[in-house]
Amino acid sequence: MTFPLLPAYASVAEFDNSLSLVGKAVFPYAADQLHNLIKFTQSTELQVNVQVESSVTEDQFEELIDNLLKLYNNGINEVILDLDLAERVVQRIPGARVIYRTLVDKVASLPANASIAVPFSSPLGDLKSFTNGGSRTVYAFSETAKLVDVTSTVASGIIPIIDARQLTTEYELSEDVKKFPVSEILLASLTTDRPDGLFTTLVADSSNYSLGLVYSSKKSIPEAIRTQTGVYQSRRHGLWYKGATSGATQKLLGIELDCDGDCLKFVVEQTGVGFCHLERTSCFGQSKGLRAMEATLWDRKSNAPEGSYTKRLFDDEVLLNAKIREEADELAEAKSKEDIAWECADLFYFALVRCAKYGVTLDEVERNLDMKSLKVTRRKGDAKPGYTKEQPKEESKPKEVPSEGRIELCKIDVSKASSQEIEDALRRPIQKTEQIMELVKPIVDNVRQNGDKALLELTAKFDGVALKTPVLEAPFPEELMQLPDNVKRAIDLSIDNVRKFHEAQLTETLQVETCPGVVCSRFARPIEKVGLYIPGGTAILPSTSLMLGVPAKVAGCKEIVFASPPKKDGTLTPEVIYVAHKVGAKCIVLAGGAQAVAAMAYGTETVPKCDKIFGPGNQFVTAAKMMVQNDTSALCSIDMPAGPSEVLVIADKYADPDFVASDLLSQAEHGIDSQVILLAVDMTDKELARIEDAVHNQAVQLPRVEIVRKCIAHSTTLSVATYEQALEMSNQYAPEHLILQIENASSYVDQVQHAGSVFVGAYSPESCGDYSSGTNHTLPTYGYARQYSGVNTATFQKFITSQDVTPEGLKHIGQAVMDLAAVEGLDAHRNAVKVRMEKLGLI
Numbered sequence: 001m002t003f004p005l006l007p008a009y010a011s012v013a014e015f016d017n018s019l020s021l022v023g024k025a026v027f028p029y030a031a032d033q034l035h036n037l038i039k040f041t042q043s044t045e046l047q048v049n050v051q052v053e054s055s056v057t058e059d060q061f062e063e064l065i066d067n068l069l070k071l072y073n074n075g076i077n078e079v080i081l082d083l084d085l086a087e088r089v090v091q092r093i094p095g096a097r098v099i100y101r102t103l104v105d106k107v108a109s110l111p112a113n114a115s116i117a118v119p120f121s122s123p124l125g126d127l128k129s130f131t132n133g134g135s136r137t138v139y140a141f142s143e144t145a146k147l148v149d150v151t152s153t154v155a156s157g158i159i160p161i162i163d164a165r166q167l168t169t170e171y172e173l174s175e176d177v178k179k180f181p182v183s184e185i186l187l188a189s190l191t192t193d194r195p196d197g198l199f200t201t202l203v204a205d206s207s208n209y210s211l212g213l214v215y216s217s218k219k220s221i222p223e224a225i226r227t228q229t230g231v232y233q234s235r236r237h238g239l240w241y242k243g244a245t246s247g248a249t250q251k252l253l254g255i256e257l258d259c260d261g262d263c264l265k266f267v268v269e270q271t272g273v274g275f276c277h278l279e280r281t282s283c284f285g286q287s288k289g290l291r292a293m294e295a296t297l298w299d300r301k302s303n304a305p306e307g308s309y310t311k312r313l314f315d316d317e318v319l320l321n322a323k324i325r326e327e328a329d330e331l332a333e334a335k336s337k338e339d340i341a342w343e344c345a346d347l348f349y350f351a352l353v354r355c356a357k358y359g360v361t362l363d364e365v366e367r368n369l370d371m372k373s374l375k376v377t378r379r380k381g382d383a384k385p386g387y388t389k390e391q392p393k394e395e396s397k398p399k400e401v402p403s404e405g406r407i408e409l410c411k412i413d414v415s416k417a418s419s420q421e422i423e424d425a426l427r428r429p430i431q432k433t434e435q436i437m438e439l440v441k442p443i444v445d446n447v448r449q450n451g452d453k454a455l456l457e458l459t460a461k462f463d464g465v466a467l468k469t470p471v472l473e474a475p476f477p478e479e480l481m482q483l484p485d486n487v488k489r490a491i492d493l494s495i496d497n498v499r500k501f502h503e504a505q506l507t508e509t510l511q512v513e514t515c516p517g518v519v520c521s522r523f524a525r526p527i528e529k530v531g532l533y534i535p536g537g538t539a540i541l542p543s544t545s546l547m548l549g550v551p552a553k554v555a556g557c558k559e560i561v562f563a564s565p566p567k568k569d570g571t572l573t574p575e576v577i578y579v580a581h582k583v584g585a586k587c588i589v590l591a592g593g594a595q596a597v598a599a600m601a602y603g604t605e606t607v608p609k610c611d612k613i614f615g616p617g618n619q620f621v622t623a624a625k626m627m628v629q630n631d632t633s634a635l636c637s638i639d640m641p642a643g644p645s646e647v648l649v650i651a652d653k654y655a656d657p658d659f660v661a662s663d664l665l666s667q668a669e670h671g672i673d674s675q676v677i678l679l680a681v682d683m684t685d686k687e688l689a690r691i692e693d694a695v696h697n698q699a700v701q702l703p704r705v706e707i708v709r710k711c712i713a714h715s716t717t718l719s720v721a722t723y724e725q726a727l728e729m730s731n732q733y734a735p736e737h738l739i740l741q742i743e744n745a746s747s748y749v750d751q752v753q754h755a756g757s758v759f760v761g762a763y764s765p766e767s768c769g770d771y772s773s774g775t776n777h778t779l780p781t782y783g784y785a786r787q788y789s790g791v792n793t794a795t796f797q798k799f800i801t802s803q804d805v806t807p808e809g810l811k812h813i814g815q816a817v818m819d820l821a822a823v824e825g826l827d828a829h830r831n832a833v834k835v836r837m838e839k840l841g842l843i
């Protein structure tokens, strides 16, 4: 039996630790406080109950069911509901733990073991009979009941629900007798048949490991509760404050009663040498098993002898994780009882080393288990692909995606998922970087050594077209850039907006006089020769040509070279040629992939060598860019690794499901290795279903539905409780595009730490930034938004600093320069200042 009391609080914020030894508490249900309640429950050892006020309208009922499911699944113990409501709730939530709040005359109709809460004013005889000899828990509630009225009820085995504020202060029973309400309630429910009137008391730690046996009295119990420490009754010496002389004190964590209320259990945290006077942890000998192993591991963590295997595991995470996996496999293979016990012990050992390494205690693990046991809905529990025998583990094996059926993002409720599951959901599709590098290297080498000949051969091989020359020179023939008027107008408008936004980024020369006579400046200069890659594999993207060409022109780059894979007939899309003409490109390289990058990095007979290569592309393009950047002989830099497009949408229940779906799909259609993530903030299943339906219905209408299907297969919706949680998760993912379809979207922009570009509010679809608003669409992907900016005017510039030091300036800094040069032992440096200062008569 737990402590015979249920303190009621007005909110989580009002919870008072001084009552934590009661071991439970009840809070009011409030739909907008769910997150706080769940957070509190998950952070405490207490049994948390929730009390729903009677007035729940028909409209609120569905919301209540959704919310109760969340509460139950997140560790809430029981919910107090009015009889009618309780009966409806148990129909809808199998396994719902409910306390029926009702009047005495209705109790007979309830199941024999159902917990009930009836008014204090009910006749005592009735209350006693309702306990059914102990098989039913009976609570008595009243907002006004005074403690003195309560004690006789408690003595009958009834648990009072009392406003916590009444319980925390001493009250005066008579003029000179002051009582602690909590102690009074406990004493009222205790009995003893011992002639000395003492209560046998078992002392245990929080894992239920027995430390010893002692006695409590009507005097020692209030003292223990008042001081929240181990205070007992010594039969020879009176009140006994444990540890007062030895220093081995106890923090009192909880008090429990046995089933018939004549024996107590004190749950304590023991300090010092232990509980036993023989300086052992327990009077019953040392602990064994998992607890003993845990104690040893925690000790090893701080005092491990050099050469100890456990220390090696603490220090070598890779080894430790490999051992955990190895032992888990061996356990899965073991067949006999002995082998299973053996392998399980090994696995526990390595698992506990990992726990100890990260400061996780067995108590916390057990709390987690207890919490999970309280869930009322469970996931299917299938193993992840890669963990079943049928599917090999190699990550490189592409996932089979059925070509029909519903198009649906995977779904995770963050409050129920493990951190591993969340990490997996947010992992981008595997880029086989090493393998791609191996494929790309011979291509790059070939172009470097054989120039145009290699370029033409590789274009024939990968793009299926035999060209005579790999380059189209400016001025470009009019007939190659014939466009419908509306397309021309659209390109012109987009060029104009991108130009305006990028011109505004041009900076003036910066000048600072750091000391009198020492003027430091910084000024921008364009990178002279730039190579702009315009993807053309799965889709031709003329928009990329303007996103790169316009800032290059704005920055003043002298030579602009375009590269884009040709179509099968050897031509290039007229839109790209039109943009090349508008930005004054020198030529267009008719090649794609790694070969185009290599041609621009090293130059060929017809392709000019470029100083910097820009632009997104597939894995071959990105790998080649990284490769040439690392080759100092190429003397070529790159903008950033910009790979498969991705988007993360944060949406709440106010978002239009069609808008959200359209944004997710607009990136999903880019390629099968694209990824789209939806963070759904505090949405009910119904609200989320509207978005899911919209995704499917829109997707099946798209010509690129097969690409979308494959992209969606590795894309996920994560349900989160708060906007803050969503932004934290988004910052962790560092998306290329972040779309905020939430109420007051602009007020959250301040919280964005890592993202390529942000789209604020319902009417800012990513497509606007892809084409026409003015921002650049060449953005860092794959989490590189943590350290890279998207393409901007400065990407096409470098910054030069200069200084102008006068004799006056030398007077100010000369001595410091000489002293630092001396520290570094560089006398010529020192001398360069010294000769000048001598001639100026400064030294």
Ligand SMILES: NC(=O)c1ccc[n+]([C@@H]2O[C@H](COP(=O)([O-])OP(=O)(O)OC[C@H]3O[C@@H](n4cnc5c(N)ncnc54)[C@H](O)[C@@H]3O)[C@@H](O)[C@H]2O)c1
Residues within 6 Å of the ligand: 439, 462, 463, 534, 535, 536, 537, 538, 539, 541, 544, 565, 591, 592, 593, 594, 616, 617, 618, 619, 620, 621, 642, 643, 644, 645, 670, 671, 674, 736, 777, 778, 779, 780, 781
């Ligand atoms: N991050 C951004 O800012 C941004 C912007 C636009 C596009 N993108 C992304 O750019 C990518 C464009 O990729 P794409 O494939 O459509 O076009 P692409 O132009 O990047 O690649 C096509 C070229 O890849 C080469 N190639 C194809 N298969 C090959 C193989 N097996 N071995 C060697 N080379 C091979 C061919 O030469 C072909 O010309 C997409 O993933 C898209 O999402 C990103």
Ligand SMILES: N[C@H](CO)Cc1c[nH]c[nH+]1
Residues within 6 Å of the ligand: 541, 543, 544, 644, 645, 646, 736, 770, 777, 778, 779
């Ligand atoms: N969304 C892409 C950047 O990741 C750019 C683009 C071009 N065309 C359409 N979209």
Ligand SMILES: [Zn+2]
Residues within 6 Å of the ligand: 645, 666, 667, 670, 770
């Ligand atoms: Zn796009």
